[in-house]
Amino acid sequence: MKRGSLLAAILGLTLLLGGDSTAQPGQPDASPAKSFVYKKTEQGDLQILVHFPRGWKETDRRAGIVFFFGGGWTDGKLSQFEPQATHLADRGMVAARADYRVKSRHGVTPKQCVEDAKSAVRWLRRNAAKLGLDPNRIVAAGGSAGGHLAACTALTPGLDAQGEDLAVSSQPSALVLFNPVLRFTGFAPLMERIGHDEALGKAISPTLHLKKDSPPALLLFGTEDRLLAQGEEFVKRSKELGHRAELFTAEGAGHGFFNREPWLERTTRRMEEFLASLGYLAAGQAPENRPPEAVGAGPSAGSSSPSPPAKPYVPEPRPVRTSILIGAHNCPLWEADQPQMWDQVLKHPERTPALGFYSQENPEVADWETKWAVEHGISFFVYCWYRNGQGGPVKMRFASAIHDALFKSRYVSKMKFAIMWENQARGVAGVSSEADLMENLLPFWMENYFRHPSYLTMDNKPLLFIYRPEFLVKDLGGVGEVRAAFDKMRAACRSAGFDGLYLLGEYRGLDPKHLQLMKQLGLDYTFAYCWHVQGNPSPQQAIAAQLDSIEKTRRLGILPQVVTVSQGWSGWHDEGSIWKIPPAEYKELLQRAKAILRTFPPHELGSRMLLLDNWNEWSEGHYIAPHREYGFGYLDAVREVFSDAPKEHVDLLPKDVGLGPYDQAFQRRKK
Incomplete structure (x- = not known):
């Protein structure tokens, strides 16, 4: 497997303000925007403001982006996304801000707004040669109603203005959507804006038109946004x-949060990461019109006391698609104040994790684990x-x-x-009564986990996995009580909006x-944590x-199973008993398990997901995360199958990007 090095990323946000100009592009400065008329309508001409990076040439083939302002399809200002547009121009993109007709100024409905947005993307592509644009790398972006318009350019068929050259595609190659409206149908206040026209509501509901090959999308929302x-x-x-x-959430933030600090800087940085993952921005590239020392982490960049350059960080994960959901059991015992947990690994140095004897509470550790997992097909x-x-x-x-780690990590x-x-420790880890379960435990899980967007x-x-469900018989007083x-519990989840x-x-x-007792x-299902x-x-x-046990459980037909395979x-x-399956044979195990899952009824979870034992049971001897002996061998097997x-x-390993080590707590206690 190839491994490479990655230069440290230097991320920053500049809030340079640029004026409008009607001059034709020649050798423009980075900041001022050039104004063009992209469409003539009965209500007047529509402008598009284009920000060109320093060093721009007409012969370039740069990635581009167009922003659409928000305002409920009723009003809004073309200046809304000026900070983001100027920043991306500083980073080397051709960045545009497009005007469009709105109800208060032009007396139109959302349908005409969508038409104008499609016209703007089509204009950029048609004029790509003059704008130094790569016509195959144009991003549509916007906020609220503007985010809806951007999404519609990519996803909704038709809705083209009369007289448009349909030979030129209006579909962008990617989307960046700041708290967008994504569905009209089913939402009465939105349907009122279009006179409860059900056909139009479906036509301009982007979610209803998603396809597997739709352009990749980044969505950014506040957690308090309805x-x-x-x-x-x-x-x-x-x-x-x-x-x-991909979904970015801002804890405690409401609608329009991205217009204000600290979220303006954070959402711009997240947008950069997404665009870099597509190859539209160079990761770690400094803005083209400023010296590196002026690149900071916030709005103060370029002032008399510039912020220091951003530190390198875990490169953004690039998930791969899988034929079914693949999950891994995760053993979270590796805390800074528990160094004795590593004693068995010290006796078996071949098991040493790629992260070293790490402290799991570090969000950076969680981001490495997320990166390694999703890039090899493990999605939970x-x-x-x-x-x-x-x-x-x-x-x-x-x-x-x-x-401390996952919830605070960048890539959660x-x-x-x-x-x-894990209710094995009786009297401590279970429940004392049904009231304890329903009034203490379930509300805690609901608030902290089930409602979390990543659950x-x-x-x-x-999905709630229970390690010793039979122990609940004693906890609650009988089988019927359980x-x-x-x-x-199921009824409470339905009341909370789940099914x-x-x-x-x-x-x-x-x-x-x-198995009859479990039924x-x-x-709903049985599963194995591991196979002894x-x-x-x-x-x-x-x-x-392992395969024999899986097949026999299926043939018994008492309770359906979600299959686990052990390393x-x-x-x-x-x-x-002590044993280990090397990566080559592990790949065979995965292939044979995959074949078994195809025989399960398609409506069962067992046909749609597989569990891997175990991501990180380092001391107990079952682990697939990167480690000294086999590196990424087990994960590569998952990816290939x-x-x-x-x-x-x-x-990549942490040392490739100048990060780590993560074992300082272990080393201190060792001394």
């Missing part, structure tokens, strides 16, 4: 189709979740991987997660009585034993 639900629907639909759509983690005390407000152990929107309730849902139902409690709750119980045996408890294969098996024996086992102290992405790719 339109966020539309963004989440869009991203969910995209994932189902295999279309690339199932974190072991430990309660620390029953019968009162929720307290946790080993929760830092989720709360790129990775899904679920929790496995794993299928069929609009959160079933009743599960039904109440229910999927409950999955852990079991790695073949006893029909135990009686009301579980006895007798120190060879790799082929370990493969055969190895040693126990925490090299006790019992389940993704259509090219086999050849670049896998």
